Amino acid sequence: MTATSWVEGAEAGPFDLEHLPYGVFSTAKDPAPRIGVRIGDQVLDLRGLATGTFFLPWIRPAFHEQALNGFMAMGPPAWRLVRHQLMELLADRRYRDQSATLLTPIAKARMHLPFNVADYVDFYASEEHAANLGRLFRPDSEPLLPNWKHLPVGYHGRAGTVVPSGTPIVRPRGQRKAKDGPLEFGPSARLDIETEVGFVVGVGTELGTPVSVDDFAEHVFGVVLVNDWSARDIQAWEYVPLGPFLGKSFATSIGHWVTPLDALAAAKAPAPVQDPAPLGYLQETDRFGYDLEMAVRWNGTEVSRPPFAGMYWTPAQMLAHLTVNGASLRTGDLFASGTVSGPEPAQRGSFLELTWGGKEPVTVGEGETRSFLEDGDTVVIEATAPGAEGGRIGLGEVSGTILPAKD
Template structure:
């Protein structure tokens, strides 16, 4: 079975006996993402989102309702074991869960294992061994590059190698956990020496997160034709940035304190199988651009390796929430605005023999559009702080203020398919300590 195969679990006519799943914006029965949740008095455990409810996989395993070889992996407090599964076994689990939640014959037995999502706490889905952030959003790279190098925004290596850097796994947090404004060094243009204090240029970054599945042994690369077999799922990722720290510290070694203070992810792991109807061709490279080097070139990847997702960013200020105003949409654009596919970044990461492990997290880097309506950061929307964004309260922003709350969303849309979503990726900015 190919990783873009559409089967009975995707059928538009398939419905769930869980009433809230019908027409749900994120979690109809065609999605079935995995996560780690807890209720009052219970320890964190594996679950599956279905409508406004969460199915307890520990309870299902205890009742012998799951495939025998998979059930023991559903009992821990992380999804690392499930992420390590081969795609075929993960697919078998998806089919079983789809049947349990769509066939009325199972309702009486399964319904007591459902929890109201509003009464649950969501946790990080995996023990993250390593986190790597890439820079594959070419429009973001162009938009940022023009601010510093108007005549030559992209560096010479950009179109040959998927650019990335190693981030900080310990500061990745699930949606809903607030962000404390970081302190660090910055050097204003007019200052003779750097200052230490809270960032004055706090920014968000609209990204997709890629969860690693089985992984590879040290010294053994992952061929591009096999890269999809090592992807366990996807999430939304906001890799917050302190732009003033970044400008001062990034040369010669790249991002450090400007990026490692907090990264927010959506807590549900949307599987590659759920995204099969939303696989699309990778956009053709502009005429004159170099073809990928052979180790990154694969016809199937180019034909099916991009994702037909619509990404959005929303902002509310404290004053907006006090006034009961709806969030302001800052941007909306397609996830296909990536110069490299997620399979290519997995292959490149392991091409030198680096060992990827189940539960490792990769970020795509900021995904932007060529036009302002789809910009993926305030650094772009404010033209580096030179242009203000008007809020409905009369406030303005160039970068984030304390009390601001940023929410990322993603939605898979395709003709003939039931839309699915990722759930919110949200955090509110708290004052520096």
């Protein structure tokens, strides 16, 4: 039987004892950001715990920092030890009185970026998404380009424009050119989302040292929800021959909570069979993905439910490919899956796909139709995963509202 928590309202919810995601918060009374762990609708102050003797002496300094990086750099032994201690603390009623004073209701917590982002890499790991874009952009050719089933395609983004959930997104401006039309400069008219899952690196590597595909869990601390906003018209004009640039780098939103990999043990699922078989450095001893059920709400209306379990390229393969040339990892590196899309129309994770290039608008909010994002629109992405004993945990949400472009 799974242990139960003494925290009221935590049981059988998305943030129960078997989840315990990490974040960074502050309060009106204490505006300094500090690390916390979520249990139910409360956040437990780990800085407060670290002022006493609860954690081992070599772990305590990490929880006096204002971001998760110090703790993430300690590696799996520290991650598992702290997780075990926190589960014991929050399950044992003998700790209730002394720990309850360190709980803050989520409604009174101001959430911050959970970790300092070192580098940001975005992949293109969904076969359905890649094929949909191929059909849209190259209708007379094969949907997938020749390299797609041989390596996880990706690009480097801008770490400095990764922002926490709830940060308003200013509509980007840039060059755009319609087919057979004049070159223009101005606000993006085809602003889009990308429903993604991000993986946060804890343990870095030295330059020149590849990471084996089977060493994924030795380096990756946890999972966070991602919305990689995209200006499709700017991207379409600029991306040849070097790939995405200004159409992607203006903002990437991530959730407030980082779910540790150990909390997703019950969510592991067999990944799709790959044909042709990839090169040796991409062949996994234990090939798995994560059975995450995602949902996208546009102005309050659910418009899509992308399934992460069907991603062709796994997180472990992404990490191995990211480092196979000797590129180093740093604590706080974020690599994301790329748009998550399923085989059904209602499982498409971008509005470019969902409205089929704008030709099939969807109804959102109070009966309004949309092809791409308009000023004032709000998008919320959520996800859940199987937990132990048949329950489900929630990965929180990542949200953003579009503001008009600036002159």
